[in-house]
Amino acid sequence: AQSVTQLDSHVSVSEGTPVLLRCNYSSSYSPSLFWYVQHPNKGLQLLLKYTSAATLVKGINGFEAEFKKSETSFHLTKPSAHMSDAAEYFCVVSGGSGTYKYIFGTGTRLKVLA
Amino acid sequence: EPEVTQTPSHQVTQMGQEVILRCVPISNHLYFYWYRQILGQKVEFLVSFYNNEISEKSEIFDDQFSVERPDGSNFTLKIRSTKLEDSAMYFCASITGEMKNYGYTFGSGTRLTVV
Numbered sequence: 001a002q003s004v005t006q007l008d009s010h011v012s013v014s015e016g017t018p019v020l021l022r023c024n025y026s027s028s029y030s031p032s033l034f035w036y037v038q039h040p041n042k043g044l045q046l047l048l049k050y051t052s053a054a055t056l057v058k059g060i061n062g063f064e065a066e067f068k069k070s071e072t073s074f075h076l077t078k079p080s081a082h083m084s085d086a087a088e089y090f091c092v093v094s095g096g097s098g099t100y101k102y103i104f105g106t107g108t109r110l111k112v113l114a
Numbered sequence: 115e116p117e118v119t120q121t122p123s124h125q126v127t128q129m130g131q132e133v134i135l136r137c138v139p140i141s142n143h144l145y146f147y148w149y150r151q152i153l154g155q156k157v158e159f160l161v162s163f164y165n166n167e168i169s170e171k172s173e174i175f176d177d178q179f180s181v182e183r184p185d186g187s188n189f190t191l192k193i194r195s196t197k198l199e200d201s202a203m204y205f206c207a208s209i210t211g212e213m214k215n216y217g218y219t220f221g222s223g224t225r226l227t228v229v
Contacts, residue, residue, distance in 0.1 A: 034217055043222035044157070044205060090157065100145060100209060101170060102218065104157040 002027045004093045006105035014113045019078040021108045023091035026072065033074045034092040034102075035065055044090070050074060061085070086112045116140040120206050120221035127196055127228055135191045135224045137206030145209045146189045147218065148181065150174070150202040157205065163189065196228045 007022040025031060035047040048059025055067040065076045074091060091105040119138040127133050139146050148160040161171045163181055180192045189208075193200055203225050207218035 036220075044220040046217045049217045101147075101159050101162060102149070102157075102207075103159070104149075106156045 002029075002031065002093050002095070002103050004091050004103055004105040006089075006091050006108050008108050009106065010109045010111065012111040012113060013081045015083055016080050019076070019081045019085065019110065021076040021089050021091075021110065023074045023076065023105060024072050025074060025091070025093045027093055027095060029095045031093045031095045033065075033067060034094070035059065035063070035074075035076050036090045036092060038088045038090065038107075040087070047076070047089075081110075081112045083112050083114065086110055116219070118206055118208055118219050118221035120204075120224050122224060123222065124225045125227070127226070129198060129228055130195050133193050133196055133226060135193075135204050135206075135226070137189045137191070137221055138187055139189055139206065139208030140210075140219055141187070142210055143208035143219075144211045145169075146181075146183070147207040147209075148191045149205045149207065149220075151205065151223075152199075152202045160191070160204075193226075196226075198228050201226060201228045 003026045005024045013019055030052055033050040036044045037047050038044050047063050048057045048065055050057050050067045057065050063078050065074050067074050088107045088109050090107050092102045094100055094102050121136045146163040149157050150160055151157045159172050161175045161181055162169045178194045182190050203223045205223045206221040209218050
């Protein structure tokens with residue numbers, strides 16, 4: 001069975017400071033991992049993905065994530081937060097099922113303070 | 115960039131009524147999905163569809179739900195007799211077989227409100 005745990009339901013940072021959103025996963029298979037962002041009343045946008053290539057993954061809007069198998073983690077980072085980064089972020093695990101089903105984390109709401 | 119299109123964006127329906135949510139996946143995609151997100155909660159898998167049949171469904175996807183790909187382009191989710199607890203945002207997604215590791219393309223969602 002697969003699962004994903006987002007360790008923080010809310011994170012607040014000041015504009016210009018680093019962002020860290022934490023995600024741990026559990027999977028019996030080699031997982032594919034994703035981060036999606038959802039702005040208020042909007043759909044789900046893919047930020048970045050890990051699919052067993054490089055362990056440090058770069059995404060859109062300056063976001064990065066590092067796959068650490070030993071820690072079963074896939075934390076999302078950004079060096080400098082921008083006001084427009086305020087949104088809900090979902091960590092997702094997939095793999096091992098022929099249907100490529102996604103398992104979503106519960107989400108982390110990022111607040112960026114001026 | 116190709117998009118997954120969902121219609122309508124909002125739907126309000128009376129409890130007990132049937133609703134059909136529509137999706138047009140990307141044309142060369144082979145796998146299709148419905149997910150839902152109850153307000154303030156996480157996104158949940160409902161069903162996956164491949165080769166004109168359901169390939170996997172969750173425990174949420176009971177006999178009140180059905181999916182169909184009637185004409186090779188649309189992909190629909192039908193709820194036969196809506197309940198208040200069906201109120202949610204419903205997302206359609208699609209992916210190609212070759213692109214299975216590259217992430218879904220999600221539609222922008224249909225917000226269903228059951229009153």
